[in-house]
Amino acid sequence: MNLPKKVKIVEVGPRDGLQNEKDTISAEVKIELVNRLAAAGFPNVEAASFVSPKWVPQMATSAEVMHGITRRPGVVYSALVPNMKGFEAALEAGVDEVVIFGAASEAFSQKNINCSIAESIDRFAEVARAAKEHRKRLRAAVSCAFGCPYQGEVPLEAVADVVRRFRELGCDEIDIADTIGVATPGKVRPVMETAIREFHIEGLSGHFHDTYGQALANIYASLQTGISIYHASVAGLGGCPYAKGATGNVATEDVLYMMNGLGIETGVDLDAVVEAGQFISQQLGRRSVSRAGNAIAAKRAG
Amino acid sequence: MNLPKKVKIVEVGPRDGLQNEKDTISAEVKIELVNRLAAAGFPNVEAASFVSPKWVPQMATSAEVMHGITRRPGVVYSALVPNMKGFEAALEAGVDEVVIFGAASEAFSQKNINCSIAESIDRFAEVARAAKEHRKRLRAAVSCAFGCPYQGEVPLEAVADVVRRFRELGCDEIDIADTIGVATPGKVRPVMETAIREFHIEGLSGHFHDTYGQALANIYASLQTGISIYHASVAGLGGCPYAKGATGNVATEDVLYMMNGLGIETGVDLDAVVEAGQFISQQLGRRSVSRAGNAIAAKRAG
Numbered sequence: 001m002n003l004p005k006k007v008k009i010v011e012v013g014p015r016d017g018l019q020n021e022k023d024t025i026s027a028e029v030k031i032e033l034v035n036r037l038a039a040a041g042f043p044n045v046e047a048a049s050f051v052s053p054k055w056v057p058q059m060a061t062s063a064e065v066m067h068g069i070t071r072r073p074g075v076v077y078s079a080l081v082p083n084m085k086g087f088e089a090a091l092e093a094g095v096d097e098v099v100i101f102g103a104a105s106e107a108f109s110q111k112n113i114n115c116s117i118a119e120s121i122d123r124f125a126e127v128a129r130a131a132k133e134h135r136k137r138l139r140a141a142v143s144c145a146f147g148c149p150y151q152g153e154v155p156l157e158a159v160a161d162v163v164r165r166f167r168e169l170g171c172d173e174i175d176i177a178d179t180i181g182v183a184t185p186g187k188v189r190p191v192m193e194t195a196i197r198e199f200h201i202e203g204l205s206g207h208f209h210d211t212y213g214q215a216l217a218n219i220y221a222s223l224q225t226g227i228s229i230y231h232a233s234v235a236g237l238g239g240c241p242y243a244k245g246a247t248g249n250v251a252t253e254d255v256l257y258m259m260n261g262l263g264i265e266t267g268v269d270l271d272a273v274v275e276a277g278q279f280i281s282q283q284l285g286r287r288s289v290s291r292a293g294n295a296i297a298a299k300r301a302g
Numbered sequence: 303m304n305l306p307k308k309v310k311i312v313e314v315g316p317r318d319g320l321q322n323e324k325d326t327i328s329a330e331v332k333i334e335l336v337n338r339l340a341a342a343g344f345p346n347v348e349a350a351s352f353v354s355p356k357w358v359p360q361m362a363t364s365a366e367v368m369h370g371i372t373r374r375p376g377v378v379y380s381a382l383v384p385n386m387k388g389f390e391a392a393l394e395a396g397v398d399e400v401v402i403f404g405a406a407s408e409a410f411s412q413k414n415i416n417c418s419i420a421e422s423i424d425r426f427a428e429v430a431r432a433a434k435e436h437r438k439r440l441r442a443a444v445s446c447a448f449g450c451p452y453q454g455e456v457p458l459e460a461v462a463d464v465v466r467r468f469r470e471l472g473c474d475e476i477d478i479a480d481t482i483g484v485a486t487p488g489k490v491r492p493v494m495e496t497a498i499r500e501f502h503i504e505g506l507s508g509h510f511h512d513t514y515g516q517a518l519a520n521i522y523a524s525l526q527t528g529i530s531i532y533h534a535s536v537a538g539l540g541g542c543p544y545a546k547g548a549t550g551n552v553a554t555e556d557v558l559y560m561m562n563g564l565g566i567e568t569g570v571d572l573d574a575v576v577e578a579g580q581f582i583s584q585q586l587g588r589r590s591v592s593r594a595g596n597a598i599a600a601k602r603a604g
Binding site: 298 | 305483484485486487488489512513514515516518519521522523542544546547548549553555556559560562563564565592593594596597598600601603
C-alpha cells in the first residue's frame, strides 16, 4: 500500500465549479476567488473558459478575470478552450495551460457535440499544434471515463483509445473524469490501470464527482494505483447537470483533509481554502457543501 | 485486495441519528421509520435507547416505539442501555440486542461520565451477566477510537485495552467508532488491526462519522482489513455535538451505493432506503444530507 508521498491538487472551482451557476457572478468576485486560491498554495488553478458566451454565459468574463488577477509566480493558470478561436483568446489573456476535452463515451460525444469521439479529438489537432508553438501546457479532460448518463457502462478499451489519442496530440496531462459521479472504488482501479498503460502515470489525474458521495473513497482507491494529481473544487462548487440539486465536484477541503491525514504533501494551506470556500459561498448566498469546510468553520465560530 | 463478499449494515438512524434532535419526534414517526428500515432488509436496526429521559429527552418514547413496531422475523432490534434500570426496561420492551458503551479515550470518559474507562466498563458487568441470562445479544460501542475532542490522539494500546475488556464481559459484537469523524484512511488500518488482534473479526464493526467527509474512504480502507459490519444512518441523521451544523453519522444510502458498486452483498434495498430517508427528512422539515439519497431522489423526480 505505497501511496504517493506528494500530490498535485488542481483547483477547478473558478471554472468547472462556477460555470453552471445561473446568477451572474461578477468578474471582481471571480478575481478575488482565484487570487485567494493561488495564495492558498495551489500549483494549478483552473480560472477561465474561452467558450462561446452563448453556451456558457457565466464564463463570458474570462478575459477580464485573467487580466484582473494578480499572477503568482509558479502558479499555472488554466483555461478550457473548445477551438482555435478559444485558443487565441486564451493566448491573448495570458493563460499558462489550455484544456481540451473529449468523452470516453460515444453516446455522450454524439449527444453533446454531435460527432464521434475520434472526430472530436481530431478537431483539436490545430489547437494542440498552436499550444506547442506558443509553449503553453496542453491538458486534456476525458469525460465519462467511469460511466455515462446515456449509455451507462463505458468499456475500458474506449478509455484506452481516448487516452492514446490525446497522447498522440502531445498532451502534457490527461484527466480521467467521473463526470456523473457513478464510480465506486472497485471501478477506479481497472480504469486507472488502463490509463496508466497508455500514458505516463505522473501526467494522469483523477477528476472525481461526489454525486453519490463516493469521491473521497474513489480518490483513496486511485492513490493506491499511484495516480498523484487530483482535481477538486473549493466549497464543492458545481452541481450535477444530470441530477438537479445533486452534488457535483468533490470539495477541495475534504480532499485536503484526507491528504493531510494520510501525510501526503500538497503544499496547500487548508485553513486558507476553508476561508476561500466561506467567501465564495457567502457571495453565492448558500451554504458550502464541503463537509470538512463546514466542520472547520463551525469549530472556528465556537 | 480481498474485500468481504458480504457485509452486515446496522441501521442506527432511529437511535443514534435521532437522539440529538431538539424538536420532539412522535413515537408514530419513529415507528414508521423503524418499520420502513426493517422492510428495506436491514438485519439489524438500532431502534431505541433506555437512558434517562432527563439526559436524552428524544428517547423517552423508546418503550412505546418498541411496542408499536411490527416485528419482522430475522431482524435484530437493538437498544442502548446505560445500566441495569435501562436493561430491565429494554427487556420489558422486547429488545433483541442491548448495546453498552465505553470510550477509548480516558479524557472523554472522565469528561462524559466522570469515571475512568476501566471503571465505566466494570459497571456494565451486571448488565452483561443479565444479557447472557436472558439470551440477549450483547454489543459494545467503543467511542473515540480514532481521536478524541479533548485529548486529540488516542493510543492504539487504549483501543486494544477497551476491546479486551468488552471481550472479557462476553460481548458478541464490538463497534469501533470514529465519534468525531476525524479519521482518515491511513489511520483506519492500524486501529482496525489492533482491534482484530483482540477480538474475532466477524464480530467487529466500523462506525464512521462523516464530519470531515471521510467516512466512505474510511469504510473502504476498513473493508480492506476484512471488517464486515458497518453502521450507517439513513439520510445521514445525527449531527455532531462537537461542531454545530457539521455532518454526523455516515449516510446509509451512500454506504449502500458503494457496497452495490463493489459487488458486496448487503441484502438491503437501496431504493427503499432512499424512500425512508426522504420520509424522515420531510418529517424533520429539512433536506437529507445523503448525497446518494438526494441524487437518486432527484433523478426519480425527473
